[in-house]
Amino acid sequence: MNDRNAGTGDSVEGRDGRFHRYPVSYRIALLDNDRRALLSLQELVEQHLAPSQVIWTAERGEDAIGRCCDARQTPDLLVVDMSLEGLQGSSVCRRIRAQSTRPAILGITSFSLNWYRQKASVCGMQGLIGKSDDQEIAQAMRVVAAGGALPGFDTAQMAHLRLKNDHSLNLLLTMREEEIISLSAERGMSNQEIGDLLGIADATVRKHMQHIVAKLNANSVRHASAIWLNQAE
Template sequence: MTGKTVGGPKILLVDDDKIVVEALTDLFKRILPAVSIVDSATSGVEALELFASNADQYALVLLDMSLEGMQGPEVCRRMRLMDCSTPILGMTSFSLNRYRVPLAAAGAQGLVGKGDETQLEQAVSRVLSGCFLPGFETPMAAYARLKCDARAESTLTNTQETIMNLCANEYLTDGEIAERLGISIATVRKHMQNIVKRLNCRTQRQAIITWLKHGNER
């Protein structure tokens, strides 16, 4: 047995609402008593620090999508690039469709709603058993994809990379990106048109998916 399972599976819980952290901790004691939430983080930065030090101890990362600052899919992507075995299960209070595509691209093993205890229990049990939810990959497959395919990143200029990160990872609109960078909305849209061409895509949505899949990091 490894540190991940000695004394029962250990979970890293990431949610920026401390009340939710406490509620989920109590919930797991009731519905999955063999599972222990051994660490919790309320920000993406804190979660990454814990994961970098203790990934070999976690049987699962339970990761909220709508974190302050660094969003859940980006936290997931960075975790997956660190580790090829620990499963990551996303959770959200919003529609699953809002995060399914970017989270799958970021290397997670599933996504579940926070509001349904039964679905949460089933999803956690399934991922802990070594399975993954429909539309997602195994940790190893996701790790290999993110590590080996960084072609998209190298084709963009620094400004274009910044715009793609703001769009794909922080979900900013053209107007919000323009305000953040101090440029016009028309300039942002022109950059996006060039990005779509450079990534050999037909639409902005396809370009965002391609960018996420190819691991947008230096």
């Protein structure tokens, strides 16, 4: 479904015999490690998507995954920033989508859409939008929350069918291991820097690194980083 007009409202026949359109209420969740961005997105929902509501926000991918896998907290739509610290937006989506068709997921970024479009599509998102235009963001939210997908993206149902038997490196590692190898390979952080950022001991980071090297069939941390970066392309 690629109907960009989907989700604008329900048509109900009134007493006058005419059909009247009423806004639909969606449960929306937001994931972004920038608190100011979260506040801006929440204000956007309040201004452009009422009576829809933001039911929760998260700054860490692990927290969002946990809430989306809890039936009591699963939103209709999860809006995910593509560039997070540690566990990236694409990995968050892949882990959620491999398990379920819910929620619908919309990627958002302040960087080049071309840079992230392929990742967003492959990981099972229903669309990708820039952060610069509130009207475009609101319209994309309506389409995706209503069960649709932006052009070039699968619906949640199709993406789930494709990913439910996924055996990629992302799902081979635990969320903590993926967070650590991402910080090491993509940001060049040392074990001590990773430990300080994540609030864990340097020895714990080293232990995780040993597990990562073994799981990726690498012969060193540098080799594991190269394997990780290669599969992320």
